[in-house]
Amino acid sequence: MLNVPKALLETRVKKETLHRSGKRLLLEIAGALKLSPEAYDILSNKGGNAVMGEVTLHSDHLYLMVHVGMGSELKVLYRTCKGRKDFSGGMNHFIGVSELASATASERFIAKLKPMTSLGIREANHQAA
Secondary structure: OOOOOHHHHOOOOOHHHHHHHHHHHHHHHHHHOOOOHHHEEEEEEOOOOOOOOEEEEEEOOEEEEEEEOHHHOEEEEEEEOOOOOOOOOOOOEEEEHHHHHOHHHHHHHHHHHHHHOHHHHHHHHHHHO
């Protein structure tokens, strides 16, 4: 189960909270996926005054972004990518941050992400051989 920072579950989240706690959530996800620190970058784009910005975890095969989605709900966008310079990647998928507070939902989410990591790709190639 992921330890979702309580500050991200509040009704109204401030920009600084999104960036500080969003980074903690992405580090939590990286840990659950057993990603080594050199296997990914975490970036924070605070944007201008009119936007909240986003916090991103970018690895060679996986792109995750915590941001404010439609209706002011905090969401995690996730998709595959081909390297750390690929910012458009595969098809976008979304999950609400509040959903990740559920043990069942967070376990399913991590299970969906595992095949998208370089480790998951290596395991799939090893099983196919």
